[in-house]
Amino acid sequence: IECKWTYTGRCDPAEMGGIDMSLQAFVSRLMLRYTFKRRLSKNPTVEYVRMMNTVAEAGFRMKTSMPDIKIESAAFGGVAVELLSGENADASRAILYIHGGAWITGSPQTHRSITRRLARLTGFPVFAVDYRLAPEYPWPAALDDCMNVWEALSERGLLPQNVAVAGDSAGGNLTLALALKLKAE
Numbered sequence: 001i002e003c004k005w006t007y008t009g010r011c012d013p014a015e016m017g018g019i020d021m022s023l024q025a026f027v028s029r030l031m032l033r034y035t036f037k038r039r040l041s042k043n044p045t046v047e048y049v050r051m052m053n054t055v056a057e058a059g060f061r062m063k064t065s066m067p068d069i070k071i072e073s074a075a076f077g078g079v080a081v082e083l084l085s086g087e088n089a090d091a092s093r094a095i096l097y098i099h100g101g102a103w104i105t106g107s108p109q110t111h112r113s114i115t116r117r118l119a120r121l122t123g124f125p126v127f128a129v130d131y132r133l134a135p136e137y138p139w140p141a142a143l144d145d146c147m148n149v150w151e152a153l154s155e156r157g158l159l160p161q162n163v164a165v166a167g168d169s170a171g172g173n174l175t176l177a178l179a180l181k182l183k184a185e
Contacts, residue, residue, distance in 0.1 A: 046104050046135060053105040069116050076156075077148030080130040082108035084119040093162045094153060095119075095126045098146055098178075100169025103134045114168065124164075127153065131174070146178045 044052075072083045095118055099111040108115065108128035119126045131145035153163055160182075167175040 049102075050105045053101060054110060066116050066120060069119050071112070071116075076127065077145075077150075077152035079145045079148050079152075081149060082112075082115070082128040082130065083125060084112075084115050084128065085125040086119055086123060088123065089119070089125045090123055091125065092158070093124045094158055094164075095122065095124050096146070096149060096153065096163055096165045097126050097128045098131065098165070098167035098171035098174045099128065100167065100171045101133075103139075103142060103170045105133065106170075111168070118166070142174055143177050143181065146174055147181060150178065150182070 068086055069084055070086070072085075074081050074083050097108075097111070097115050097118065099106045099108060101107075101110070108130050111128065115126045115128045118124075127149060129146055129149050131142040133142070150163070150165075154160065165175050165178060167173075
């Protein structure tokens with residue numbers, strides 16, 4: 001792939017078929033294409049995909065440390081949760097974060113670069129759910145885990161309107177599924 005980089009360090013969108021991306025995004029995309037995605041095309045096992053996800057995440061992990069964000073392991077509703085919070089976090093509000101990973105991979109640890117930033121930028125505690133993964137735990141185990149954490153936060157005294165639910169990829173799907181389940185109940 002050839003691309004003409006502008007003085008801003010971004011690829012000329014005309015060269016990329018209308019896609020505007022930074023040099024860092026361009027290099028990351030190439031690296032994923034020629035390492036991770038190539039290996040996935042050979043019908044890998046779930047264990048191999050999980051290992052590759054962990055390796056890829058380590059390469060993209062946020063390099064800056066955030067000593068002001070405390071990370072604790074906890075259990076809410078019988079589900080493992082990683083709690084990230086700043087020194088002056090507003091305990092009356094929270095973010096329930098559900099990680100992505102195609103329901104078979106990922107964890108709060110692999111998504112720390114996102115959850116740390118959320119905790120820092122919002123000033124709210126972030127509860128990253130370590131839901132059970134497929135295929136060992138088929139649907140609706142992941143949704144049940146998210147629901148258990150939601151209920152535990154409610155029992156802790158957090159009002160529903162003060163809890164934001166967020167997620168990426170499969171976690172985004174679980175976010176919507178959780179909202180629909182809460183609506184139905």
